[in-house]
Amino acid sequence: MDKGKSLLHRILCMALAAVMMITVFSVAAPSEVEAAGLSFKSSGKSVVTIKDTDCYKGNGYKTHYIKFKPKNTGYVTLKFQNASKVFNYTYGYVTLCNKNKKSISQKEELWHNGYKKSLYYTRTYAVKKNQTYYFAVKCDGGTKITANFTKVTKSTANTKAKAKNLAKGKTAKGVIIAGENKADWYKIKMTSSKKLKITCTAKTNGDTSKQGIKVTFYDKNGKKWTSNSYVTMTTASPKNGMNIYMSSNYGSQHTIPTGTYWVKVERLNKQSSGYYTLKWSTY
DSSP states (O other), X not given: OOTTOOHHHHHHHHHHHHHHHHHHHTTSOHHHHSOOSOBOOSSSEEEEEEOGGGSEETTEEOOEEEEEOOSSSEEEEEEEEEOOSSOSSOEEEEEEEOTTSOBOSOTTEEEETTSSSGGGTEEXXXXXXXXXXXXXXXXXXXXXXXXXXXEOOOOOOOSGGGOEEOOTTOOEEEXXXXXXXXXXXXXXXXXXXXXXXXXXXXXXXXXXXXXXXXXXXXXXXXXXXSTTOEEEEOSSOOEEEEEEOEEOTTOOEEOBOSEEEEEEEEESSTTOOEEEEEEEEEO
16 A cells, blocks of 8 residues: 555655654754643544654654543544645554553554545544543654544344344444444344345444454354355445345255344454444345
8 A cells, every 4th residue: 555656765755754853853842742642532523633743753653642531332433634744645553442552453553545545544443431442543644633433322132132123124223342242133033935135334443354343144043044144344345235045956046934033243353343234125
């Protein structure tokens, strides 16, 4: 993700930035040199800006810990925008940490605002009410970070026995909280034999296909419908779905019997979290 620029060119630009930083350090007030006490508001929209002069420490990137304590459960989306006076785009890394500044997401997820698609410069994490979090951010140049928080109620149906009924055509909305291994369960009641279609979307974190949200379909006996009866949503593929039917040895598709079926929504791995929607229909 280098936007077609050579490594040599980037190194030369960084050298120029370093010269500028030395000049600024000699005249700037301490508060401009050492950014401290960074935080996002507990709800709504808030912004933190890291200056060019605050990006490096010694021979490497400086880590900025941005505090966030939401007053409600829900999800927060970070947007990284260029605010550099040296570069025409910036890139860096972000890690969601708990109150002890220990990672609970993928360590150093790469973001890059030199591209038009938002998957490169946005990340979404689901968080719990009144919990303290820190976003550990590194950047190679001045960057504006906007946090948008949305309140969403966390489902308590975290086992198959507690599964929440999901009516046909209705959309379920939920969150998979960062650092928690709690799934959301739903039950689907088929009143007639038909083929089933499940559609789902997500806003999540991660810069690889290993992070995201997973949706699995179970038959009325509580077993996976087939060995591959699941889909995943990632930052690169936030929309997905399944067509569920019975198939013969010849590959033809048939309707599934009436009865109650289950759907499990969970994190793809322990570094994943986010917001999801879930809906089903027949055909």
